[in-house]
Amino acid sequence: MSEEEFEDAVADGLDALPEELTRMMSNVVVLVEDEPPEGEDEILGLYEGIPLTERDSGWDAGALPDRILVFRGPTLRACETREEVVEEVAVTVVHEVGHHFGISDERLHELGWA
Numbered sequence: 001m002s003e004e005e006f007e008d009a010v011a012d013g014l015d016a017l018p019e020e021l022t023r024m025m026s027n028v029v030v031l032v033e034d035e036p037p038e039g040e041d042e043i044l045g046l047y048e049g050i051p052l053t054e055r056d057s058g059w060d061a062g063a064l065p066d067r068i069l070v071f072r073g074p075t076l077r078a079c080e081t082r083e084e085v086v087e088e089v090a091v092t093v094v095h096e097v098g099h100h101f102g103i104s105d106e107r108l109h110e111l112g113w114a
Contacts, residue, residue, distance in 0.1 A: 001085055006072050007032050009086045013093030021097070026052060028066040028100050030093070035073045044078065045070045045092040053102030068096040 001009075010032055014022070028049065036043045049066025070092055079085045095113045099105075108114060 001076060001082055003032070003072065005082075006075075006085070006089070009089040010070050010093060012086070013090040016090060017094070017097065021101075024052070025097070025100060027063060028068060030068045030070070030096075033069050033071055036069075036071045042074060043071065044075050044088065045096040047096045047099035049100065051100060051102035066100060068093070068100065070096070 010030065014030060036046060040046070046069045047066070048069070050063075070089060075085060075088055075092070079088055091113055095108050098108045098111075098113060105114075
């Protein structure tokens, strides 16, 4: 899968989120990177930031956007078909957006978004 096709899959994953949810997202950017940070070889996505549930009134004074990262390399290595990649990317997007809303890994696993 090309870089452009992978980025399109990430965009499709975001487009599949309910509009009510995307309207509540605040100061967050979604990026595609080739590989995760060193030592995190198996992760497919990463949320970096302050979840909405932990932000206080002074939080936004000069705050950089939170980042949701989706990693192309590990995703492509974990999947055998284009369809699997598209499905895994969608799950990864939901999982990392869940972290933006303050949902823990444990709860996301319970909900089937692991």
